[in-house]
Amino acid sequence: MTRKKVKLAYITNDSARKATFKKRKKGLMKKVSELSTLCGIDACAILYSPYDSQPEVWPSPLGVQRVLAHFKKMPEMEQSKKMVNQESFLRQRIAKGNEQLKKQRKDNREKEITQVMYQSLTGKGLQNLNIVDLNDLGWMIDQNLKDIHKRIESLNKEAQSQAAAAAAAAAGQLIKTGGKVQEEKPAFDSMDAIQRQQWFVDLVNPNEQMGFAGDDMMLPFGDNNHNALWPNGFFP
């Protein structure tokens, strides 16, 4: 079997054309048959050639009649909805190809700009970028900042609830053992869960300010030295 790329044009050489026709006709019928078997569906093929007044058919003249009858019974709109000829079929494939091309280009652009962003973080200059690149880069930075912000928030929330849980366990012990503290118990039980968490954390860190939103995020156990390591200029 040749693997040469065939030019999609009418084969002018008569014998070559006839040979190609024989091979491809056989292949086509095989493909219809396979499709029908693999997917358990009805199908038929009618093929006219310059070599024979009678058409070649699949599966059989009777089989074709059966499929055609089924086809004709369908409403006109259903028949023509997915009907194509060479032109329309090619247009469909071109449209699909363009869609895939657009998506691939977009993905590539994202990868590229992300690379630029990472390299710029190492101090690489922005001089070689034009206005479009800069705009895309700015957008990418914003996207990343959004995701980082979300992630930081969720990590802090986790740390919060873990701290509250730990404090709850510790305080629970306290309540059980200390006589004085036992009076607090009914009051504690009547609080709702969030209040309880807050209360425990405040118990452990009486001077800390609890901010859950925005840039004033702090870890509950006074790990504020964090923020002193690098400039705080844009925290409002």
Place this chain on the structure above:
Amino acid sequence: MATVRKSKGRQKVEMTKMTKESNLQVTFSKRRSGLFKKASELCTLCGAETAIIVFSPGKKVYSFGHPCVESILDRFLMRNPLPNSGSLQLFEAHRTTNVRKLNVQLTQVVNQLEGEKKRGEALTQMWKACKPQCWWAAPIEELSLEQLELLKVSLEDLRRKVARQADELMIEGKNPPAFFPGNSVGTIVPYAEWMAGFDPYSHKYNFGYGGPFL
């Protein structure tokens, strides 16, 4: 080096009805398209005429016909003897030219797609190579809180630099004001305002930029 296989590649398929419903749908879709492609090629290469009708697993009917399904069916059912009028031949010749042009177009698109895919793979390779040295290139989920805070600060700093650079470019007049969509010619829009309304993926891509990033 092991490469991740995106699909299983060419494998021998057993000629019996497929069992997995999801696979069946995909197979139908792909094979139907391939079948029509083969039919189309046969017609172009050998001057054949054909009609193929297939019913989908979802009871929809797909058909391909050259010159068109209806004329072939009529001919088969002997409603129309073989037509050979002069005007019809002219019509067909015109259509053949269209088909040839469309084939050229399709080949172009396919080649471009291939090129972009290769480019995508190359970019991914570059990224993988740089990852071990660049901790900030790792996915956000893998970073510690400290790293995240540091990265945040660095990115905010970079954002300011980008804004500054963009302002400089605009002032230098390296990019003509006509570039900005919806603005009157000659107006220079403050960068932040302009950037706020800009969707980077709705414009034509600028692949002409120079620099070391390619």
